Amino acid sequence: MIVTVIGLGLIGGSMALDLKKSGFATEIIGVDANPAHLKEALKLGIADRTCEVNDALKEADLVLMAVPVDTMKRILPQVLDQIKSNTTVTDVGSTKKQICKSVENHPRRGNYVAGHPMSGTENSGPRAALEGLFKEKIAIICDQEQSRPQHVALVEKMYQALGMSIAFMSADEQDHSTAFISHLPHVTAFALANAVLAKENRKIIFDLASGGFRSTVRLAKSSASMWGPIFKQNKEYVVESIEVYQRHLDELKKAIAAEESDKMMELIDNASKIREVLDKKNPFLIKSEEKIVRLFTR
Amino acid sequence: MIVTVIGLGLIGGSMALDLKKSGFATEIIGVDANPAHLKEALKLGIADRTCEVNDALKEADLVLMAVPVDTMKRILPQVLDQIKSNTTVTDVGSTKKQICKSVENHPRRGNYVAGHPMSGTENSGPRAALEGLFKEKIAIICDQEQSRPQHVALVEKMYQALGMSIAFMSADEQDHSTAFISHLPHVTAFALANAVLAKENRKIIFDLASGGFRSTVRLAKSSASMWGPIFKQNKEYVVESIEVYQRHLDELKKAIAAEESDKMMELIDNASKIREVLDKKNPFLIKSEEKIVRLFTR
Numbered sequence: 001m002i003v004t005v006i007g008l009g010l011i012g013g014s015m016a017l018d019l020k021k022s023g024f025a026t027e028i029i030g031v032d033a034n035p036a037h038l039k040e041a042l043k044l045g046i047a048d049r050t051c052e053v054n055d056a057l058k059e060a061d062l063v064l065m066a067v068p069v070d071t072m073k074r075i076l077p078q079v080l081d082q083i084k085s086n087t088t089v090t091d092v093g094s095t096k097k098q099i100c101k102s103v104e105n106h107p108r109r110g111n112y113v114a115g116h117p118m119s120g121t122e123n124s125g126p127r128a129a130l131e132g133l134f135k136e137k138i139a140i141i142c143d144q145e146q147s148r149p150q151h152v153a154l155v156e157k158m159y160q161a162l163g164m165s166i167a168f169m170s171a172d173e174q175d176h177s178t179a180f181i182s183h184l185p186h187v188t189a190f191a192l193a194n195a196v197l198a199k200e201n202r203k204i205i206f207d208l209a210s211g212g213f214r215s216t217v218r219l220a221k222s223s224a225s226m227w228g229p230i231f232k233q234n235k236e237y238v239v240e241s242i243e244v245y246q247r248h249l250d251e252l253k254k255a256i257a258a259e260e261s262d263k264m265m266e267l268i269d270n271a272s273k274i275r276e277v278l279d280k281k282n283p284f285l286i287k288s289e290e291k292i293v294r295l296f297t298r
Numbered sequence: 299m300i301v302t303v304i305g306l307g308l309i310g311g312s313m314a315l316d317l318k319k320s321g322f323a324t325e326i327i328g329v330d331a332n333p334a335h336l337k338e339a340l341k342l343g344i345a346d347r348t349c350e351v352n353d354a355l356k357e358a359d360l361v362l363m364a365v366p367v368d369t370m371k372r373i374l375p376q377v378l379d380q381i382k383s384n385t386t387v388t389d390v391g392s393t394k395k396q397i398c399k400s401v402e403n404h405p406r407r408g409n410y411v412a413g414h415p416m417s418g419t420e421n422s423g424p425r426a427a428l429e430g431l432f433k434e435k436i437a438i439i440c441d442q443e444q445s446r447p448q449h450v451a452l453v454e455k456m457y458q459a460l461g462m463s464i465a466f467m468s469a470d471e472q473d474h475s476t477a478f479i480s481h482l483p484h485v486t487a488f489a490l491a492n493a494v495l496a497k498e499n500r501k502i503i504f505d506l507a508s509g510g511f512r513s514t515v516r517l518a519k520s521s522a523s524m525w526g527p528i529f530k531q532n533k534e535y536v537v538e539s540i541e542v543y544q545r546h547l548d549e550l551k552k553a554i555a556a557e558e559s560d561k562m563m564e565l566i567d568n569a570s571k572i573r574e575v576l577d578k579k580n581p582f583l584i585k586s587e588e589k590i591v592r593l594f595t596r
Contacts, residue, residue, distance in 0.1 A: 118508040122573075138506055167506070180494050181503050185514035187554075188486055190569035191547035196478050197571060198542065205479050206575045208436055208465070210416040214576055215513050216483035221573040224566035231554045231562060242551045244496065246544070249489035253540045256485075256529045264529060268522035271491035275420075275519040277504045278512055 004029040004060035008041040010120060011092050012066030013129025015162065016046045021131065024161035029056045040126040057082045062154060065091040070229035073102045080108040088151040090115045094178060095233040096142045096171035110148035113155040116140040116174060117164060122221035135163035142171040179237035186219045186227055187242055193220035302327045302358035306339040308418060309390050310364030311427025313460065314344045319429065322459035327354045338424040355380045360452060363389040368527035371400045378406040386449040388413045392476060393531040394440045394469035408446035411453040414438040414472060415462060416480070420519040433461035440469040477535035484517045484525055485540055491518035
């Protein structure tokens with residue numbers, strides 16, 4: 001199967017490597033607006049060849065879009081315009097509602113499967129691509145009733161080839177959950193980095209930076225060109241998640257400031273319950289036979 | 299040299315393992331209020347033997363205190379009361395001002411060297427002890443002019459045996475810097491855990507938890523018995539650090555909510571500058587010949 005990957009960065013590049021290695025793709029055609037990325041992708045074995053986007057779309061059995069979500073929303077309708085009638089198109093964007101909306105009335109909406117493989121690192125570009133990045137992680141497929149079954153089935157197989165479990169939910173549910181589990185931690189890391197960078201004595205503070213600080217602030221290294229558009233597209237839920245977080249932060253601050261020891265210990269004890277939750281391995285696995293699994297209803 | 303370690307948890311246990319392995323300690327005497335910890339420490343090779351605290355203090359060349367900071371403040375004067383006149387006492391507490399204050403007028407203040415080896419994990423107890431935990435990390439020695447030179451020299455040698463670099467500063471400077479680099483990231487992780495745990499749909503949110511969330515919230519697994527007393531002892535600086543952070547968080551939230559794209563991108567771009575700072579390896583190394591290095595003056 002010929003897979004055309006649009007966007008040869010961390011996510012597109014890592015997926016390309018494993019789709020080729022697993023035998024799912026017989027050939028990877030690389031497309032990227034940045035000529036340097038194309039060159040690097042060929043050198044790193046991420047793409048077997050590159051060609052003009054029109055030809056790359058015409059030749060593809062599966063088109064995998066891995067560009068920032070603002071670009072995704074803009075070019076997805078054009079991609080659907082240009083594919084063959086039986087080509088499957090999927091994307092990896094961290095937001096889904098606005099991207100799905102951009103093609104809701106497109107005659108080829110059924111060819112598109114809205115996806116979000118939940119993995120990544122704070123690095124970007126083809127050189128950041130890693131084999132095995134998605135293994136044992138979760139991929140979300142959204143609004144699958146809008147996609148034709150054969151396209152959903154192919155995208156499921158693609159995620160399975162990467163070693164992923166699959167969760168099905170609506171685009172709205174995915175944007176809400178992802179705000180809390182992914183977008184909010186990026187916001188808190190950006191704010192933490194800015195707070196410490198703003199200190200006059202930041203040099204000594206950074207010199208002392210231990211593993212705890214590095215881990216907590218790691219996501220702040222992520223690129224603005226990727227994260228700005230995510231925050232913009234998922235504004236309502238991101239702001240909601242920040243406000244929930246602000247209330248909990250303020251509660252803990254007040255308990256510390258007022259030396260309310262019992263309250264403070266209760267809040268820390270409660271937080272450490274997250275250990276039980278996070279220490280579970282591969283918490284759910286939805287078998288591909290169960291075609292629709294409603295995970296929760298709000 | 300006989301080293302008595304009071305508190306055989308993550309930090310005390312890890313230091314004991316490496317002090318023995320490096321040859322710095324010929325014998326480790328273990329002291330812990332928890333009999334189960336004593337038993338485990340013997341089994342894990344953290345302590346060579348255990349004995350009554352009075353005897354353990356009398357026999358020691360070096361007493362290493364690694365208990366929660368509230369206990370540290372309470373028992374440090376008693377430890378100084380009971381040691382031989384030439385025994386060195388040091389501690390590993392994350393706060394230093396109140397602990398130093400507890401012995402400021404003690405006749406044996408000069409035997410005590412206030413220390414803070416900057417490393418750790420989110421786990422606790424003897425079974426959390428790890429070899430190599432302190433290698434290439436920074437240890438802080440505070441208010442060294444209050445300690446007699448031979449005791450400072452011995453504690454320096456201890457940190458060097460663990461492979462650490464040493465920074466000298468006042469207890470006030472250490473409490474201020476540590477508030478930002480260590481205590482604040484714990485606060486933000488506790489609040490993030492509480493915010494997500496409070497959501498009705500937390501199950502699905504946790505099921506989706508990817509590496510980014512896990513990394514950002516990791517410190518929330520830390521124990522309340524260790525962190526409650528740290529926040530209490532360093533209240534002023536911890537609250538200051540939270541308030542600086544709150545301002546930066548709110549600025550980013552407002553830019554997202556108002557769709558001020560330029561502002562938002564600027565804030566994210568600024569945050570990602572932390573990459574340059576954190577990617578430097580072993581940023582400073584103070585040679586032990588330079589006996590006093592003032593790292594910054596506020």
